Amino acid sequence: MKKVLATIVLVILFLSGCLAETTMTTTDLIAAEAIKQAQDVIRLNDRVYRLDQVVTVSSLSLTSGPRVQKIASEKTLNDSMATRLKSGTVIYQEKDDTIFLYVQRNKKWYRYQSIPEG
Numbered sequence: 001m002k003k004v005l006a007t008i009v010l011v012i013l014f015l016s017g018c019l020a021e022t023t024m025t026t027t028d029l030i031a032a033e034a035i036k037q038a039q040d041v042i043r044l045n046d047r048v049y050r051l052d053q054v055v056t057v058s059s060l061s062l063t064s065g066p067r068v069q070k071i072a073s074e075k076t077l078n079d080s081m082a083t084r085l086k087s088g089t090v091i092y093q094e095k096d097d098t099i100f101l102y103v104q105r106n107k108k109w110y111r112y113q114s115i116p117e118g
Contacts, residue, residue: 026117031077034115042068042082042101042112044091049101049112057109062092062102 024032030048034041040051044066068089069080077083085103092102101112 030115030117032075035075035077035083038083040082040084041077041115042085042091042103043077043079044101045079045098047098048077048115050115052100052111052113055102055109055111057092057102060094060102062094065091065093065101067091 025046027043027046027048031041031043034048034050042049066080068082068085068087068091070087071082071085082089085105089103089105092104094100099114103110103112
């Protein structure tokens with residue numbers, strides 16, 4: 001009886017140590033907070049960008065980048081996902097600029113600014 005009990009305890013301890021840990025990155029936390037506050041955000045390349053303002057892009061040299069893959073669920077915002085943009089929306093960016101993203105909707109250009117960590 002003692003051997004069976006000891007075996008069961010050892011198996012439980014072993015299995016509890018093998019459970020996959022869920023770790024949240026700073027970007028995950030920023031994205032979760034933005035979703036909680038119902039903000040218009042995009043997550044791209046380990047950054048979260050928040051809608052900043054309508055802009056004129058005639059003086060900018062923008063390069064088209066990835067498309068929004070899908071709209072985020074209520075709790076999760078993965079890479080190339082957005083909270084309010086339609087799936088397939090093209091994301092633009094200036095070369096080597098990681099602070100701003102640009103999106104065209106209804107013939108207007110919108111700038112999204114990276115939310116700083118911390």
